[in-house]
Amino acid sequence: MDSTKEKSDSAKEKSDNCKDDLLLRMGLNDNKAGMEGLDKEKINKIIMEATKGSRFYGNELKKEKQINQRIENMLQQKAQITSQQLRKAQLQVDRFAMELEQSRDLNSTIVHIDMDAFYAAVEMRDNPELKDRPIAVGSMSMLSTSNYHARRFGVRAAMPGFIAKRLCPQLIIVPPNFDKYQAVSREVKEILTDYDPNFMAMSLDEAYLNITKHLEERKNWPEDKRKYFITAGTSLENDNPGKEVNKLSELGRSISPLLFEDSPPELQSPGNPFQVNSEEPNNPQTHQNSVVFGTSAEEVVKEIRFRVEQKTALTASAGIAPNTMLAKVCSDKNKPNGQYQILPNRQAVMDFIKDLPIRKVSGIGKVTEKMLKALGIITCTELYQQRALLSLLFSETSWHHFLHISLGLGSTHLARDGERKSRSVERTFSEISKAEEQYSLCQELCSELAQDLQKEGLKGRTVTIKLKNVNFEVKTRASTVSAVVSTAEEIFVIAKELLRTEIDADFPHPLRLRLMGVRLSGFPNEEEKKHQQRSIIGFLQPGNQALSATSCILEKTDKDQFLKPAQTSHKKSFFDKKRSERKASPQDTFTCETVNKQSLQTSQSFQVLNKKMSENLEVVEKSHNCQTFTCPVCFREQGSISLEAFNKHVDACLDGPSISGNPKMSSCSHASSAEVNEKENVYGSVSLCEKRGYETHQKNTEIMSVDPVELVETTGKPSNTDDIGVLSNKLSEEECSGPSSKSFNMEHCPQNSCTVSLENEDVGSLRRQESPQPNLYEVISDQVLVCPVCNLEQKTSDLTLFNVHVDVCLNKGIIQELREDKINPCNQPKESTKSTDNLGKVQKTGNKAKRPGLMTKYSASKKTRPNNPRHTLDVFFK
């Protein structure tokens, strides 16, 4: 009877914050008279008092309204379904159900292991003072878990600590110690490996095992291979010194008394420490100091739990079933420190499923539960009965999922962890409204993210920022660039721009933020990486005639490794600064940092740059014949000259080192590689380093372009080309470390010519091409690059950063603004002249005719960004 109470301990309830649902769930916290704890009314009252009127609650109400609207939409749609449609759907769904039934696989034995109140249990184990007391792990702001004692007071995971304290003033909140949990988790996983080397860890305290193979082998195992000695753990000794511990019947409580004493007494059936639901003929045999486990699945799982407890003094619960979906539900059934098995036959599965509330199933969350409840569906049986209707109201993915659940079907093999798809960092803080602080924070997040990315060697193309305002409204903004990025600086260039757009959009009102996050995704898969690899090899292959434009997508140089960790320069973190309330000057708090390094960009920059250039040319073209042009080669403004004159300048720029009207241009080299080599070997290498040291104010840009056709022709000198791929690595590693560094740089950069035409035809052809002409630009700049899109000087010598900036420029469509305001996007946010829009404001949307999806079909609202379109160049310069 009361064991059903403990079922409610499932992880699912942990994360629910919605008060309505909380109220419902609290019914599971009722206590017997005289017992310590709170009844549900008290719990709900306290929670409501602590919650009501808060911004958080306001947002919860708003979200609830949206869900209700979705439900209303769904019910409307349901009302329009004809009986004929329903019959047709029934046939279709039943056909599919039949197929599923035929493919039902009962041959696998899947185990789900779940450590009981893991973090809390570890803390209790390691601190005897916490024994017998209600504890939770987390902070005043948020708890990640609570022990069973605390749960009697309604203290749950995902509940803010300050509310928990009101529920249970004696509650001890222990700060989390993840390193320790990790170490314990490793110990557990070592055991699991013995039963399934390919087990799937879902988190520190949860894992799936496929023990099918183990069972097969185990059949023939002699007894001593299944025999384990019982050792009393340390926690045991300070519990009940005189207690007899070497009997299995005592294991449950004696070895890990802490948890058990918190458990409802009815779970502690003295003669049966392992909660099992079937009569097992070969229960563990206890001897003097050892125990022998049988060969059945149930015995295996007992053995696992026994070993885990012996090793860690912590208990685990487990579920055994023919598939993962069922095993997961099972592990929850006899929690804590229990196990449950669904025997591998259809009847057993269906019996189990019959009255199972759908909410118990992984994947059915709060919202889905509510929507299905509106259709009268609470149990799996009802889910099955309504299958035809569901197929008409939900997306295919969704109703397929529902059908699987209602038939008790699930995955029978443990999918190997796929490749990571994204990496992110986010942080909650007390309100931050000042733009410069927001930028500064953003920069810090980018640095953190970059560190994480570097550890895993990840580079991606899409940067997403996440903002949550003080009203708990969340929005994300993403930007995809044409080449992978990974360093803090690269990511920040993009993130900053996204942030700036949002700040501008709300101007003159500040963004009142409580959370900010940065994510990188769009990692190239293995195939793409290989392709890039092949491309670079093909590109550099001597005599390669079939040099296609696409083959020029080269691997970006791996310069991060020689980039000084950006963070090391930060003595104090943003938060530290805030905390100490030492206000730095605006320039300090937010500047687009000049990257103190020089990097040679061999590859993708060409693609990016070329694209930008071609688009820039269009810009120029569209802005009539007399304009301020910026040379795409030397990046100097050419003043108001005609296209023809500008073209001549570009040609000249490409043709020779001396450029008319550009006194600051130190070289725009078209020397032979030998010349360059010599020159740089003798002078350049040293001078560049020196320049950075002593002449940092001086602008110095060197540009080389490489026409691939000529490159191929000149590959008779292998030394010129073979090493291009590693060129920047070497260069930057040795950057400024000695005279040799720069010579390397030049040595491998074959000179060449590149003609840039502003004739319409050429511009058009550039534009039309998916991939630009395979020209390879290498820009070496000591100080300043000029963005060919926005025409503004970029305070960076890092070409990749520069390219990212250009990408961002294009993506955000800020060219016009920039040209007008002459505001560098790397600098302080400008005062936007844009009127505030209703960005983020909720608007109703009409019903769509298409088949609904679970998540959005019945969406109650839609956000629009009327004044913040994703401009394309075409739009901009129309």
Add this chain to the structure above:
DNA sequence: GCGGATCAC
């Protein structure tokens, strides 16, 4: 590709 949402842990 983007943005909002849902879900798990």
Add this chain to the structure above:
DNA sequence: TATGGTGATCCGC
């Protein structure tokens, strides 16, 4: 005083 962080996926644009 005070309601998390990370990753994945789906769906409609």
